[in-house]
Amino acid sequence: MECNTSAALILLPAEHFITKRLIHQTHLRLKHTGVKTMMGALRTEFWNRKMRQALKRETSKCTRCQRLDSRHFDEIPAPLPM
Numbered sequence: 001m002e003c004n005t006s007a008a009l010i011l012l013p014a015e016h017f018i019t020k021r022l023i024h025q026t027h028l029r030l031k032h033t034g035v036k037t038m039m040g041a042l043r044t045e046f047w048n049r050k051m052r053q054a055l056k057r058e059t060s061k062c063t064r065c066q067r068l069d070s071r072h073f074d075e076i077p078a079p080l081p082m
């Protein structure tokens with residue numbers, strides 16, 4: 001019986017340090033891209049039952065993405081004194 005090793009995915013534990021490092025490294029390698037793109041890249045080699053949740057959690061910690069996704073500060077200026 002011949003086993004196709006290219007189709008075998010590596011199972012990642014959900015809350016493990018290695019999983020977090022792999023997600024962080026992929027996030028930086030793909031230039032701070034979104035969850036869907038990272039999931040597509042990671043699912044070619046790895047499998048994790050809660051991959052989307054882990055990606056969202058690790059992406060939300062990225063300060064660069066937080067800065068890019070932040071809303072503008074729209075404050076109405078106080079009226080000038082007469």
Ligand SMILES: [Zn+2]
Nearest residue numbers: 032062064065
């Ligand atoms: Zn980022």
